[in-house]
Amino acid sequence: MDNQLLNTLYTTYKVAALYGRYIQLKDIAPLINNLPEFCKVEVIGKSVLGESISSITIGNGPIKVLMWSQMHGNESTTTKAVFDMLNSFSDVSMQSLLEACTLKIIPMLNPDGSAAYTRLNANAVDLNRDAQDLSQPESVVLNTCFKCFKPDYCFNLHGQRTMFSVGDTNKPATLSFLSPSQDKHRSVTTTRQKAMHVISAINMGLQDDLPNQIGRYDDGFNINCVGDAFQSLNSPTILFEAGHYKDDYNREVVRGFVFKALLLALNYIVSEDKQRFDVTHYNAIPENGKRFYDVIIRNAQFKDQILDIGINYQERLLNNAVKFMPKVVAITDLSKFYGHKEIDASHNNVLNHDNKLISIDYENDFVVITNVKLSLNL
Known part of the structure; x- marks a missing residue:
């Protein structure tokens, strides 16, 4: 065939x-x-x-x-x-x-x-x-x-x-x-x-x-x-x-x-x-x-460290449709991993909706890098 x-x-x-x-x-x-x-x-x-x-x-x-x-x-x-x-x-x-x-x-x-x-x-x-x-x-x-x-x-x-x-x-x-x-x-x-x-x-x-x-x-x-x-x-x-x-x-x-x-x-x-x-x-x-995360943000500044941020989509049923909600699941060295989507933070802070450093379990559809709001949505 x-x-x-x-x-x-x-x-x-x-x-x-x-x-x-x-x-x-x-x-x-x-x-x-x-x-x-x-x-x-x-x-x-x-x-x-x-x-x-x-x-x-x-x-x-x-x-x-x-x-x-x-x-x-x-x-x-x-x-x-x-x-x-x-x-x-x-x-x-x-x-x-x-x-x-x-x-x-x-x-x-x-x-x-x-x-x-x-x-x-x-x-x-x-x-x-x-x-x-x-x-x-x-x-x-x-x-x-x-x-x-x-x-x-x-x-x-x-x-x-x-x-x-x-x-x-x-x-x-x-x-x-x-x-x-x-x-x-x-x-x-x-x-x-x-x-x-x-x-x-x-x-x-x-x-x-x-x-x-x-x-x-x-x-x-x-x-x-x-x-x-x-x-x-x-x-x-x-x-x-x-x-x-x-x-x-x-x-x-x-x-x-x-x-x-x-x-x-x-x-x-x-x-x-x-x-x-x-x-x-x-x-x-x-x-x-x-070896995959849905999104990896590379080279993020965390105090005196440069780390990567791993984000996976949580599949949730809302209003009879599956929604893909981004959630931070890892902040570490992810050099041996790959993202289906990758963002380079270029040694800058990655902030949440309150302009605080991103943290594990953060859920939202965007992050802020150098005052720019970057979408994490599909």
């Missing part, structure tokens, strides 16, 4: 009704209700607050792929890409894929968290730490779906923060992947290798379009995490993480890369003439670092 075809499919079938970071059930419900007849929609459970959790089944092939999005309610980029992908399945070029596999997609596992724009569910539980206890209705829904569907592959679709870098470089980890460990020894089992091969295929397919901006998560084992749990049950599981791209805080550019990654993964899985990969291809993907 070449990049030209992927670009054409994305521009043709991108769902205009979904935009930005705040995606909730009422946004996707009309899309689910208007899916074509070849999509089978089922309500497979309810959330803590009684919202419907739906699955969408498409395709009639022997290879079964289960994917779920918005397990964390504030991680919506993959949900947008899933509906773009569903829309693209009406294209004639997608028919062979749907004849080779059957997909079951849960587009929004955590509708309560999505409405509140929070990682957690309505009981303040992280569903991605509930794989063993199954204490939450959403966890039971996913676990039951997994057992009934018996997938050959699982796609665990998430979003990651802007801090992540590709290794220790100045490249943001726009996409990151993981073949989770199957045991505490991080054994490279046959199941893990299958997931590694898919990730390697995605990485190879996207490098021309997204050079050096794909990372790999640490594979420390935690059986309470859903990916680790499903991998331990011998279902090859791939963690997708949608990250940051330059100036793309609404994750609309990244959405396109996720769309391409999903189709590259599926195309590789169903391909009869697979390119051969091994563990070295997977391990060659750099592990994620944490």
